Amino acid sequence: MLRTALRNVFAHKARLLMTVLAVMLGVAFVSGTLVFTNTISRAYQKSSAKGFDRVDVAVRPAHQEGPAHREGRGHRAGRTADLTQADLDRSARVPGAASAVGVVGGFTALAGKDGKLVGNGFQSQGGNYSGARDPRYPLVSGTAPHGAGEVAVDSETARRTGYRVGDTIRLSVDGPVLTPRITGVFTTDDGNVAAGGSLALFDTPTAQRLFGRPGAYDEIDVTARPGTGQTALKAQLDRALPHGSTETTTGRQLADDQARTIASSMSGLRQSLLVFAGIALFVGTFIIANTFTMLVAQRTRELALLRAVGASRRQVTRSVLVEAFVVGVAAAVTGLVAGIGIGAGLRSLMGSMGATVPDGPLVVTPGTVLAALAVGVLVTMLAAWLPGRRAARIPPVAAMSSVHAQASTRSLVLRNTLGALFAAAGVAVVLAATTMNGTDGQAPMGLGAVLLIIGVFVLTPLLSRPLIAAAAPLLRGFGVAGRLARQNAVRNPRRTAATASALMIGLTLITGMTVMAGSLQQSIDRMASSAIRADYVVSMANGNPLSPEVERTLRGTPGVTALSPLRNAPARIGGGTEYLTGVDGRAIGSLTDLAVDEGSFTVGGTRVVVDSGTAASHRWKAGSGFTVVYEDGRTQRLTVAGVYRGNDMMRGIMLDTAVLAPHQKDPADMQVMVKTAGGPSAAAKDRLAKALGLNPAVKIQDKQDISDGIARMFTLMLNMLYGLLAMAVVVAVLGVINTLAMSVFERSQEIGMLRAIGLDRRGVKRMVRLESLVISLFGGVLGIGLGVFFGWAAGELLGTRMATYELVLPWGRMALFLLLAAGVGILAALWPARRAARLNMLAAITSE
Known part of the structure; x- marks a missing residue:
């Protein structure tokens, strides 16, 4: 039976070619996805790990939420205090410490020669270059930056923008536009730069001033002397530094944390791509089953003769499965080879689309090889099992006389009944899911969709x-x-x-x-x-808050007829936390067009407006009063003047900034809405951009x-x-x-x-x-x-x-x-x- 099965495979090479191609494409998609994501993940992990090669122990302020993100030190949540120069000096004097470097940084927007923001706003970062020669950032040309008028840029940004040493560059660090001169170009293992972002470095005093840390640091990176282990150095730092105000982490732990973060971020992409690979394989399953059904039908008399000369049902089924196994192995092997090519192609495609991927070899793990073989062989054999089983159940005499050719009425009725039940159940579940709230309905809808597709597939012969x-x-x-x-x-x-x-x-x-x-x-x-109703919405390119200076500048710009900031501030109301939105009470009505369900859209003094969702949760209506506890601990009684219909762009409790501002230590606006004389136009937009100094960190958008x-x-x-x-x-x-x-x-x-x-x-x-x-x-x-x-x-x-x-x-x-x-x-x-x-x-x- 084995020889017969193998002979049949090679006797029908042309017939099985399409089946091999169908399986091969699905396997190639699966293996290509695994090769691509493993390669990118490994490259980023190695690149990121290089950034910790010169860090044996990192010192940070205590009670900082989450692991350190080395590319965004200027935006850490939960910091209780900055590290001081005394902390840096104390760290450098610890026995076993070879050197200690203070680190400070944050968002820094660079403008290209075309005036547009370089890279992605969230990946545009700045930091400090320590000393005359910082080992973290080897210079490839020029010298280290000194003073407020000098900056160094990474080599990838210089290559993409065409900047060279000696050029003047426009940049912004959460404030006015600066025009320093480029004194040096350096290389870096920074993951953000590898992902297409930019990195600008200033000397330490300038960086501390620009990032709001005069004389202070976000982090201290300590290097151990030869013979001193990371754990021993960490213990010495823990004894030397003030207890409770700092925390220490070894470089090995930092690298491990970063590797886990990268692997986690890549898992979402991998799962998404594998879903589509699964769809391709699911579609291919129909083709495989169809092909084997036809092949078995064409060889019915041959199989019947085998049964007549003594072959059992199990042997007939097994012969079909052997054919499927051979086809599956061939498809899996060719699919794996094609998948390796797909993985390489996807990495090249990312590069051609402007994404910078760290160098590294293609990663083909044993798991990828096993997955390709398992998928190719199992899918093919599962698809061929039913036709093989059906062929084995046909009596030899009936097969020889072709009595088997037509499906029985009973089997058709059973098929159509099952199909109708699946389809009806799928429609019912999908319709029920549409009445649910948000994420609660996602799983039922997915289940209903699967049931309906199965039902329609089963009913397709009837519908045809x-x-x-x-x-x-x-x-x-x-x-x-x-x-x-x-x-x-x-x-x-x-x-x-x-x-x-x-x-x-x-x-x-x-x-x-x-x-x-x-x-x-x-x-x-x-x-x-x-x-x-506003003509323009002004915001930061990276989503960070705007300085109140932006509002003041725009208010004095010719042609601006009305404007209002949108300023968020936390507050306690009734034992819970709510976010207040500070607006210009006189202008907000002319800048928005929100439907009002109750009362009037009036903001001023202690009168506020509330979106319908917030009002319903607190059982407020027009005329209701409530007490708010501001972030400075002071309380005030506010009155609901109106209830409006909120949306994803605008919602919450709106009150006048004149009331909110005295209770804020560091006021900042998420957006500024602007209305201009004559409506939106290229000239009006250009006038606003020039008023803000053509700041690359600021976005000015019309509808x-x-x-x-x-x-x-x-x-x-x-x-x-x-x-x-x-x-x-x-x-x-x-x-x-x-x-x-x-x-x-x-x-x-x-x-x-x-x-x-x-x-x-x-x-x-x-x-x-x-x-x-x-x-x-x-x-x-x-x-x-x-x-x-x-x-x-x-x-x-x-x-x-x-x-x-x-x-x-x-x-x-x-x-x-x-x-x-x-x-x-x-x-x-x-x-x-x-x-x-x-x-x-x-x-x-x-x-x-």
């Missing part, structure tokens, strides 16, 4: 007849070829269903995501346009800028998803080709007879192409229909948290998807149609 029959009027226009194509498409409903389902799943996901993205885009646009930013985000997301789901569509194309090739082989005698009675080669090609077109459009219609349903359901779930959400059907894109399905059918039919037309009619008629 009426839906394909609907195309009959169009097919009649193609004459005999059209009528034959329709009959061939419904001749074997199960085969048609399995072929169409592969395309259906891919289009379901693509359509559903397109519907959701389009609806979200429009909903956010409506939110911005309906809530904001269109906000909308375009959101649109870019959704477009990027959709394009990535389309690219990932294209794998499933490619697998679906292979499935259609496979089905048609098998169908042509099965109908060789019939095609020869049609040729003999007058159907020319062109007619045969047309018949096969139309059959492929009908099957593909059938899968396309099902996929688009399911995608619209899932997009609507997901939107209903989102609508519970977004009042402006409204379903938007992208008719143009759905028409394009239908054309894509038609294109899949036409493309997939090229080779089978050509093969059918070239059949020798006499040889075909006399074939068994």
Whole structure:
């Protein structure tokens, strides 16, 4: 039986090629994902670990929340006090310490030669260059910075922007624009620079002044003398430094923490990519099962003869599984090789898109190899098990007389009943999930979607007849070829269903995501346009608060007719913590357009406005009074003047900044809303930018800028998803080709007879192409229909948290998807149609 199985594999190489390709693509996606994420993760870990090579023990202020983030020292939460020069001197004198370096840093925005912000705002950092030669940052050209008018930049930023030593650069450190001269260019292992950010270094006194730490540090990095271990040095520092005000961590622990952080951040990307790989494999499973079903059907008499000469059912099933095993191993090995290439290609693609990835070899772990082999072999064998089991259960006499050819009425009734139950359960669960709140409905909706897809797949043979029959009027226009194509498409409903389902799943996901993205885009646009009357919104590029100086500068700018800051401040109300939003009470009404449910939108003195959600949680209404405890501990009685409908852009308790400011130690604005004479224009925007000194750290956006930013985000997301789901569509194309090739082989005698009675080669090609077109459009219609349903359901779930959400059907894109399905059918039919037309009619008629 083993020799028979192996002979069958090599006897049907062409027939199994498409199956190998389908499995190979899925395995390549899985192994490519693992190679890519492992390579990037290992490269970042090694690069990050180099940053700790010169740090044996790090000293930080005590009670700091979370592990240190070496690239963002200026924004640490929970710091109780800065480290002083005395702490640095004390650390340097500890026995076993070779050197101690004080570290200070924070957000620093650099402007390129085009005036735009360099890198990503959150990854634009600055720090201090210690001494004449800082071993952390080896200089490749120039000298160390000295004084307020000098700065050094990293080599990657210099390469990307074209800056050289001696050039003047524009930068901002949470304040006015500075124009220092570049004195040096250095190399660094900073992870942010590797990810496309920038790093600027000042001398220590300048850095301390710019980052608001005069004479103080964020961290002290201590290097041990030869022969002194990190643990021993840590113990000595703990004894020498003030107890309770500092904490120490070894460099080894820092590197381990950073490695875990990087691995955790990469796990999300890995899981997302593996989901799409799973989709491709799921689609490929249909093709594998379909192929083996057809192969088994073609060899029914051969299997029956084996049964007649003594082979048991188990041996017949095992022979089919041996074939599947050989196919799976071949597909897994080729898929692994292709996956390594995909991993390398993805890393190169990141580089071409502007993302800087640390150098390092491709990482192919034993786990990746085992995963590729396991996925390829198991998926193939599981898909082939049912056809093999079905073949083994056919009685030899029945198989020889072809009694087995038609499925029994009982099996069809059972299949349709199960399909209807799954589909009904899926619809019920999805509809129930739409009534739930936010994240509570995500898991039920996912379960319902899976049940519905399974149900539709099981019901697809039943659905194929009426839906394909609907195309009959169009097919009649193609004459005999059209009528034959329709009959061939419904001749074997199960085969048609399995072929169409592969395309259906891919289009379901693509359509559903397109519907959701389009609806979200429009909903956010409506939110911005309906809530904001201001012409411009001014904010920091990295999301940090603005200095109050920005508001004062804009208030004196010619052409500004109204403006208001949005200033957040924590407060205690009724035993809980709420965030107050300070606004200009006189201007806020003309800068926003928020619907008022109760009272009036009046802000001034002790009168405030509250969003409906906050009001409901506190049982407030217009005229209600409450006591607020400000951050300085003082209390005040406020009155609710009105209740408005909040949204994701604007919500909370609004009160006048004149009331809030006296209770704030360090006031800062999240945004400043501005209205200008004559409305938004290029001249008005340019006037505001110049008033702020063309500051690269500050964003000035009108409504269109906000909308375009959101649109870019959704477009990027959709394009990535389309690219990932294209794998499933490619697998679906292979499935259609496979089905048609098998169908042509099965109908060789019939095609020869049609040729003999007058159907020319062109007619045969047309018949096969139309059959492929009908099957593909059938899968396309099902996929688009399911995608619209899932997009609507997901939107209903989102609508519970977004009042402006409204379903938007992208008719143009759905028409394009239908054309894509038609294109899949036409493309997939090229080779089978050509093969059918070239059949020798006499040889075909006399074939068994």
